[in-house]
């Protein structure tokens with residue numbers, strides 16, 4: 111029956127936590143998961159996460175805003191325990207929080223290196239560990255972490271070796287933990303966006319026509335990705351429709367990484 115074909119895509123009755131949810135791709139993820147029926151806990155290090163939660167609620171999504179920093183492993187563990195108690199279980203984690211910056215390697219500071227690793231890689235690990243261990247106990251759950259084209263190719267012309275390595279690390283973390291937790295029915299995948307139209311992309315040069323042209327020339331689809339396209343991949347991957355997919359890095363980049 112046609113209706114059954116779509117049943118597995120539904121997230122009705124499930125609770126999802128999305129980090130980095132105060133804006134950008136995080137907003138699109140919230141709207142996608144909420145649109146598929148999930149209750150969405152928006153998490154971010156900034157106060158405006160509460161406004162983002164209110165804005166999502168105004169669109170009919172069941173939400174809650176929580177402020178915490180993903181680099182604080184004790185805070186991550188505390189929030190995971192509290193949310194688990196409040197909602198009975200967290201079914202879905204999307205580890206989306208991340209930062210970018212620019213530096214060539216010869217001038218790359220220790221601070222930039224450690225800051226980007228702390229947020230983009232340690233922060234993902236802390237969230238995967240704290241939310242994931244409760245999924246392992248329940249023998250049910252799905253996790254997606256956000257990697258990047260910068261984790262599979264040497265992107266140009268922007269330079270940020272630490273960012274690139276942190277994103278390669280995220281993809282491999284998902285591969286390793288996806289295999290480790292497969293016997294427990296907990297799936298772990300990465301999603302790798304191409305150049306996506308958000309504030310972060312503004313910071314690394316979107317307003318500069320020369321840089322933008324270089325990105326578009328390197329992208330077979332000849333356009334930037336929209337946050338909703340990244341969110342669409344995530345909505346599928348966290349649903350039961352993707353029950354056979356784990357340990358993968360699903361590139362959503364209009365052909366950038368394939369070319």
Ligand SMILES: NC(=O)c1ccc[n+]([C@@H]2O[C@H](COP(=O)([O-])OP(=O)(O)OC[C@H]3O[C@@H](n4cnc5c(N)ncnc54)[C@H](O)[C@@H]3O)[C@@H](O)[C@H]2O)c1
Pocket residue numbers: 129130131132133134135136153154155156178179180181206207208209210229233256257258259302303304305306307308309310311
């Ligand atoms: N925009 C792109 O072109 C692109 C491409 C590939 C991958 N990505 C990745 O997608 C994810 C989302 O990016 P975006 O473009 O929406 O960026 P963005 O800057 O718009 O959003 C990132 C969010 O993460 C939050 N954040 C930063 N540090 C945090 C911390 N320590 N704890 C909790 N939250 C924190 C920020 O407050 C912000 O709301 C990032 O991981 C990014 O690396 C983006």
